[in-house]
Amino acid sequence: MTSYLIRNAQILGGPAQDISIVDGVIREIGTDLAAEADVDIDAHGLIVLPGLVDLHTHLREPGREDAETVLTGTQAAAKGGYTAVHAMANTFPVADTAGVVEQVWRLGQESGYCDVQPVGAVTVGLEGKKLAELGAMHDSAANVRVFSDDGKCVDDAVIMRRALEYVKAFDGVVAQHAQEPRLTEGAQMNEGRVSGELGLGGWPAVAEEAIIARDVLLAAHVGSRLHVCHVSTAGSVEIIRWAKDKGWDVTAEVTPHHLLLTDELVRSYDPVYKVNPPLRTAADVHALRTALADGTIDAVATDHAPHPAEDKDCEWAAAAMGMVGLETALSVVQQAMVETGLLNWEGVADRMSHRPARIGRLAGHGRPVSVGEPANLVLFDPAYRGSVNPESFATRSRNTPYRGLDLPGRVHATFLRGVPTVLAGELVEPGAPA
Numbered sequence: 001m002t003s004y005l006i007r008n009a010q011i012l013g014g015p016a017q018d019i020s021i022v023d024g025v026i027r028e029i030g031t032d033l034a035a036e037a038d039v040d041i042d043a044h045g046l047i048v049l050p051g052l053v054d055l056h057t058h059l060r061e062p063g064r065e066d067a068e069t070v071l072t073g074t075q076a077a078a079k080g081g082y083t084a085v086h087a088m089a090n091t092f093p094v095a096d097t098a099g100v101v102e103q104v105w106r107l108g109q110e111s112g113y114c115d116v117q118p119v120g121a122v123t124v125g126l127e128g129k130k131l132a133e134l135g136a137m138h139d140s141a142a143n144v145r146v147f148s149d150d151g152k153c154v155d156d157a158v159i160m161r162r163a164l165e166y167v168k169a170f171d172g173v174v175a176q177h178a179q180e181p182r183l184t185e186g187a188q189m190n191e192g193r194v195s196g197e198l199g200l201g202g203w204p205a206v207a208e209e210a211i212i213a214r215d216v217l218l219a220a221h222v223g224s225r226l227h228v229c230h231v232s233t234a235g236s237v238e239i240i241r242w243a244k245d246k247g248w249d250v251t252a253e254v255t256p257h258h259l260l261l262t263d264e265l266v267r268s269y270d271p272v273y274k275v276n277p278p279l280r281t282a283a284d285v286h287a288l289r290t291a292l293a294d295g296t297i298d299a300v301a302t303d304h305a306p307h308p309a310e311d312k313d314c315e316w317a318a319a320a321m322g323m324v325g326l327e328t329a330l331s332v333v334q335q336a337m338v339e340t341g342l343l344n345w346e347g348v349a350d351r352m353s354h355r356p357a358r359i360g361r362l363a364g365h366g367r368p369v370s371v372g373e374p375a376n377l378v379l380f381d382p383a384y385r386g387s388v389n390p391e392s393f394a395t396r397s398r399n400t401p402y403r404g405l406d407l408p409g410r411v412h413a414t415f416l417r418g419v420p421t422v423l424a425g426e427l428v429e430p431g432a433p434a
């Protein structure tokens with residue numbers, strides 16, 4: 001294996017040090033290392049973070065390869081600094097059997113750009129009626145530990161209870177897309193002043209908060225683990241804070257876009273801002289940032305949701321919901337959390353690597369940047385300034401809300417077990433000579 005010497009890198013934003021990588025593992029860390037290496041990388045001014053872990057990625061394969069494939073999605077992940085992603089189950093066919101999750105897992109292995117951990121559906125066909133084969137998916141080669149009907153809410157309380165009880169047997173977790181279906185029928189955007197003015201169907205905060213309140217109580221009742229997907233309202237934060245204060249095993253994630261954007265953008269009627277859950281108010285954004293900073297919200301998860309142009313370039317009401325996010329997540333977090341003084345780089349590593357890896361029980365990811373650890377690393381240039389150009393993305397889709405926007409920072413390199421997947425900002429074919 002090619003060995004690497006990364007010179008003058010600021011580990012988690014600390015003082016400059018050298019890192020030597022041999023046989024996929026961090027061999028040595030220190031100043032002025034004399035180690036011999038096949039490749040020297042000048043990392044002056046770059047920050048080293050542990051490889052990022054995404055709990056919430058839509059890779060679209062099988063079934064919607066026009067939007068994304070496991071290959072293009074993992075390439076986008078690598079360019080964003082990710083070394084592991086959780087692939088959501090709302091594919092065609094749905095990932096509700098051992099066969100489908102193993103297929104996605106194998107495609108991830110073949111891609112080589114990023115580890116792919118399939119998420120299993122909670123219910124057959126995401127229909128919310130009958131539990132899927134949770135045990136068989138766990139026992140499969142994909143070793144599924146996170147289950148979610150994401151895109152849809154497990155709204156039947158008895159099914160949700162059974163799922164929580166079932167996954168306890170193997171330390172699994174149910175990741176809930178909290179959306180009360182009746183309260184959000186025909187909903188097009190956040191319910192509030194802007195929806196009233198625009199005359200678009202409103203999506204009330206209570207539709208999210210009511211499900212989260214019910215689920216934290218259910219999780220406590222059966223003594224199981226609950227993870228709340230894409231928290232988007234100040235009220236949801238309060239419920240999660242209350243559940244954590246009780247000592248219940250509840251974790252939560254927030255997307256980059258909910259940390260930066262508000263429903264005021266919907267005034268443009270540009271469907272690029274149409275997303276589920278919807279963009280909320282400035283007060284919600286403030287509460288989400290505060291909660292991520294104090295740890296009430298555990299993780300940033302992208303909810304990377306690629307859509308082909310024909311599903312987004314249409315009138316608002318007909319457009320698909322979702323945004324791509326893998327290649328901009330770290331920059332958005334730098335802008336929303338680091339440059340506002342709410343998180344330091346150690347905090348970013350915790351919320352984007354350590355904690356999501358722990359929630360997904362992913363061995364080998366989210367580890368400290370220390371000698372003897374697998375070299376899953378990102379070299380990030382926080383001083384870079386430039387505008388977002390979707391044409392340079394590796395994802396197959398272009399539905400980013402940040403087109404043309406100035407965002408700070410850029411991923412310089414990503415290492416997956418000591419093998420670069422990105423160098424100097426460009427993808428490296430896995431196994432290609434360095």
Ligand SMILES: [Zn+2]
Pocket residue numbers: 150151152177229230276277
């Ligand atoms: Zn969702």
